[in-house]
Amino acid sequence: MTSRHDSAPLLVIDDLHVEFDTGGSTVEAVSGVDLEIRAGETVAVVGESGSGKSVTAMAVLQLLGNGRISGGSVTWDGTDITHASNKKLRSIRGNDIAVVFQDPMTSLDPLYSIGNQLSEALRLHQRMSRKQARERAIELLGMVGIPDPAHKVDAYPHQLSGGQRQRVMIAGALACTPRLMIADEPTTALDVTVEAQVLNLMRDLQRETGVALMLITHDMGVVGEMADRVVVFYAGYVVESGLADDVLNHPQHPYTQALLTAIPRRDTPRDEPMPAIPGTVPGLHEMPAGCRFITRCPYAAERCSEPQEIVRLEVAGKQRDVRCWRADPAHRTSATIESELEVL
Amino acid sequence: MTDQRIDSPTGPVPAGATAAAVATAQTVGGVAPPLPPKRRLGRFIKEQPIGMVALSLIALFVIVAALAPWLAPYDPLAQDRTAIQQAPSAAHLFGTDDLGRDVLSRTMYGARTSLSIGVCTLIIGGLIGVLFGIVSGYFGGSWVDSTIQRFMDALMAVPAIVLLLFIAALLGPSIRNTIIALSILLVPSFNRVARGEMLRIRAETYVEAARAVGCSTPRILMRYGLPNLMAPLFVLASLNFAIVLIAESSLSFLGIGTPPPTPSWGRMLSEGSQFLEIAPWIAFYPGLVLSISVLAFNLLGDALRDFLDPKQRR
Numbered sequence: 001m002t003s004r005h006d007s008a009p010l011l012v013i014d015d016l017h018v019e020f021d022t023g024g025s026t027v028e029a030v031s032g033v034d035l036e037i038r039a040g041e042t043v044a045v046v047g048e049s050g051s052g053k054s055v056t057a058m059a060v061l062q063l064l065g066n067g068r069i070s071g072g073s074v075t076w077d078g079t080d081i082t083h084a085s086n087k088k089l090r091s092i093r094g095n096d097i098a099v100v101f102q103d104p105m106t107s108l109d110p111l112y113s114i115g116n117q118l119s120e121a122l123r124l125h126q127r128m129s130r131k132q133a134r135e136r137a138i139e140l141l142g143m144v145g146i147p148d149p150a151h152k153v154d155a156y157p158h159q160l161s162g163g164q165r166q167r168v169m170i171a172g173a174l175a176c177t178p179r180l181m182i183a184d185e186p187t188t189a190l191d192v193t194v195e196a197q198v199l200n201l202m203r204d205l206q207r208e209t210g211v212a213l214m215l216i217t218h219d220m221g222v223v224g225e226m227a228d229r230v231v232v233f234y235a236g237y238v239v240e241s242g243l244a245d246d247v248l249n250h251p252q253h254p255y256t257q258a259l260l261t262a263i264p265r266r267d268t269p270r271d272e273p274m275p276a277i278p279g280t281v282p283g284l285h286e287m288p289a290g291c292r293f294i295t296r297c298p299y300a301a302e303r304c305s306e307p308q309e310i311v312r313l314e315v316a317g318k319q320r321d322v323r324c325w326r327a328d329p330a331h332r333t334s335a336t337i338e339s340e341l342e343v344l
Numbered sequence: 345m346t347d348q349r350i351d352s353p354t355g356p357v358p359a360g361a362t363a364a365a366v367a368t369a370q371t372v373g374g375v376a377p378p379l380p381p382k383r384r385l386g387r388f389i390k391e392q393p394i395g396m397v398a399l400s401l402i403a404l405f406v407i408v409a410a411l412a413p414w415l416a417p418y419d420p421l422a423q424d425r426t427a428i429q430q431a432p433s434a435a436h437l438f439g440t441d442d443l444g445r446d447v448l449s450r451t452m453y454g455a456r457t458s459l460s461i462g463v464c465t466l467i468i469g470g471l472i473g474v475l476f477g478i479v480s481g482y483f484g485g486s487w488v489d490s491t492i493q494r495f496m497d498a499l500m501a502v503p504a505i506v507l508l509l510f511i512a513a514l515l516g517p518s519i520r521n522t523i524i525a526l527s528i529l530l531v532p533s534f535n536r537v538a539r540g541e542m543l544r545i546r547a548e549t550y551v552e553a554a555r556a557v558g559c560s561t562p563r564i565l566m567r568y569g570l571p572n573l574m575a576p577l578f579v580l581a582s583l584n585f586a587i588v589l590i591a592e593s594s595l596s597f598l599g600i601g602t603p604p605p606t607p608s609w610g611r612m613l614s615e616g617s618q619f620l621e622i623a624p625w626i627a628f629y630p631g632l633v634l635s636i637s638v639l640a641f642n643l644l645g646d647a648l649r650d651f652l653d654p655k656q657r658r
Contacts, residue, residue: 063555066485086560094557101556106549111571121557172557 010077010180010212011037011060011097017071018052018059027284029055029067031236034310034321037180042206042213044223044244046259047233048281053216056233057182061093077179095125098173102185104165108157114141114168115153121175140171144201163194167201174205181206182214187222199226220263224248232256235281235292238310242320252313252322255293291324299326388651395647398640405637409455418446420453420607429623439625441615450607451630457608458634461523462588466581469527473534474577478569480535481542482561493539496532504529508591512600522601526588537580541573548572575652582645586638593634609634 018030030052037043045053058064060074062084073082076092084092093099098121101107108117118140119133128136134153141149144167157165166186173181183202187195203226206213215226223230227244232255240253251257258277268275279296288294290305297304303325311327313320389396408415417437424444432439438447480492499507511525545551545568554564593610595601597617602608609630616627 061556063552090558090560092558093555099553099556101549101553103549107553109548109550109554109568109572120554120559124558169553172553 008038008078009036010039011035011214012075013056013060013072014075015072016056016059016069016074018055018064018067019070020064020067025285028070028287029236029284030059031287032072033233033236033238035231035238035241037212037214039179040206040210040212041228042215042226044227044230045214045216045233046218046220046223046230048218050281051233052236053233054184057099057184057214057216060182061097061099062089063093063099091125094121094173094178095176096178097180097182098176098178100166100169100173100181100183100186103189104162104169105189107169108165110157113154113156114160118153118168118172118175121172125176136175137171140175141168143174143205144168144171146171162190163198166190166194166198170198170202170205174209174211177209178211180212180214182216184216185218186215187219188217202226220248220260232259235287236284237292237323238321239293239323240321243318246318246320252320252327253293253324254297254299254326258296258298388647392647392651395644395651398643398647401636401640402644405455405633405640406459408452409459412449412452412456416446416449416452418449420445420449421605429619429626431623432625438629439623441612441626442619442623447612447626447629450612451609451633454607454609454612454630455633455637457519457602457606458589458592458610458637461519461526461592461602461608462585464523465526465530465588465592466585468523469530469584470534470577470581472527473531474538474570474573476531477535477538478542478565478573481539482546482565482569484539484543484546489539492535496535499528500532504591505594508595509598509600512595517600517603519602519606522592522595525595526591529591530584530588533580533584534577537576538573541576542569545569545572576649579645579649579652582641582648586641586645589634589638589641 013033013035016030016033016035017028019026019028033052033056035043035045035056045057047053055064055067059067059069060076062069069082073080075081076096081089081092108114115134115137118137119128119130122128122133122136123130138149138153141152146152146164146167152160157168160168166189170186173183181202186202187198190198199222202213205211213226215222217223223244229242230244230247231241232239232247232253234255240247240251240256247256248260251260255277262275262277264274277296282288282292282295288305289307291297291300291308294300294304306325308323308325310321310323311325313322313327313329424440424446426444427436427440428444429442430436430440430444436446436448438451440446441450476492476496480489483489502510508525508529511528512521515521515524542565551564551568554568559567589609592601592608593613596608596610597614599614602611604611612630613627613634616623616625616630619626
């Protein structure tokens with residue numbers, strides 16, 4: 001898989017903070033996220049539930065409900081859209097940036113035929129007539145591998161299976177040939193064989209249309225299959241990011257390391273408890289001031305209670321960001337030296 | 345509800361469909377081709393016989409009301425001094441009132457008044473109530489919602505009859521003012537139902553998906569909100585129709601609804617009540633028709649509720 005590191009970034013998220021009102025008080029769900037996506041690349045965003053990965057993605061389009069961006073900026077194609085008008089945002093949504101949601105069973109309105117719903121973006125953004133939109137909808141259904149699209153265009157959501165509905169959602173996302181597709185755990189609600197089909201489909205379509213993909217997932221297997229780069233979230237910020245293969249093979253941050261160790265393998269002993277990270281993510285109201293992983297980190301030390309900055313490493317010419325002071329070559333300890341030796 | 349299927353010939357798959365993508369199309373479970381247009385009415389008849397009887401009665405009343413000028417044997421306003429307070433007979437099936445007017449003809453024309461007031465009221469009160477309801481529900485929890493809901497609370501806090509008397513007395517008795525007063529009476533109930541449904545709908549993923557596609561708020565309300573909350577509104581409308589019929593009659597009975605000499609069921613009841621002992625038919629027939637139509641609308645409402653509630657089937 002080729003990475004496209006030389007092209008200008010399509011989407012730049014810089015020090016993003018997102019707040020939510022929760023009955024009187026506010027909580028910060030995302031605190032200082034940096035993320036870049038270049039044209040045509042696949043960036044996987046991984047992390048536990050509540051780590052802020054979906055919120056970050058939705059903040060790009062400002063689909064935050066009662067939340068709001070409280071700091072930082074989102075730049076789309078060179079333009080700062082952090083404070084863009086509703087009208088401007090609407091012209092980007094579905095047109096330049098499309099979203100595929102997690103649960104295909106509820107993402108389609110049961111009252112309209114799928115053709116009708118596929119036409120929505122086309123009629124909104126490209127001012128197509130009903131007839132043109134219908135033609136295009138049939139074409140899109142064929143593209144995502146729905147058999148007999150000329151008939152299926154009139155089907156209602158309840159007449160389709162989960163996998164087919166997710167294909168329809170993907171078709172809808174691609175309707176206006178967007179440049180970025182945000183897929184928020186697109187296969188979580190599907191069973192494993194259908195998951196593989198849908199992921200294959202997304203990869204094929206990406207190759208054909210050149211759309212960049214922001215793939216939110218918590219499945220490390222999916223990351224390895226799909227991603228050029230990976231961004232690891234923990235408790236509302238990024239703890240590690242870099243090329244997917246590098247991060248998966250040589251994780252630098254203790255959280256990433258623990259996460260990868262927790263994946264059951266064929267040789268994982270069956271009679272022992274599954275490897276897991278002890279403890280739970282701290283609640284949004286009780287976030288530690290320093291490293292947020294401190295409560296669960298096996299290497300926790302005094303220095304970890306100070307706020308952690310991103311350490312930018314160049315490993316074999318490839319950039320790697322790690323939010324842990326141990327990763328800094330100036331402060332290496334036995335734990336990090338070991339893993340770095342592996343890299344080199 | 346209109347069926348949006350477009351019957352078009354099955355064209356060939358457009359050549360634009362890319363081979364690579366189609367290759368991944370290992371079918372995900374065979375799914376039957378789209379069903380033919382739903383035969384909703386047919387299913388309603390089969391599943392809700394009582395509702396069907398109610399619907400037929402209502403249809404009968406509507407037809408009689410619409411065709412009253414041709415069906416009525418006499419002019420409802422014509423006074424016949426030679427036939428005052430006559431008991432029902434072949435010449436006057438429902439008898440005559442104290443001015444010698446034919447009660448049957450007046451009841452038929454009264455249906456026109458009562459039903460058209462009911463329809464106008466439902467449309468006006470329903471539109472206002474639903475509009476504020478979906479806006480309120482969509483922005484549920486915000487100041488917009490609170491403002492609208494406190495206003496509705498205030499309307500509901502006043503007893504209906506007091507509210508009606510106040511508005512009718514303020515505006516004076518006329519059909520138009522009766523419609524205004526009754527519409528205001530209906531606004532809160534439509535508002536509450538629409539708001540509750542919209543609160544549910546706005547949390548649906550398809551609404552989020554619509555926003556993500558670039559739909560504006562008005563478009564979401566009209567295209568995704570409204571159609572999805574129509575079912576309970578139909579039920580409410582038919583129950584409300586019964587309420588309006590009674591309220592209109594009450595107003596007319598009290599002399600502040602439909603002004604004389606226009607026949608309306610409530611006014612006829614009011615006029616006939618003075619002669620209950622000597623000529624009971626003057627009040628009896630309009631009262632009977634009023635009761636039957638109120639019952640019919642209530643039964644229809646119940647039947648619709650059962651029919652449209654997906655939990656009651658399958």
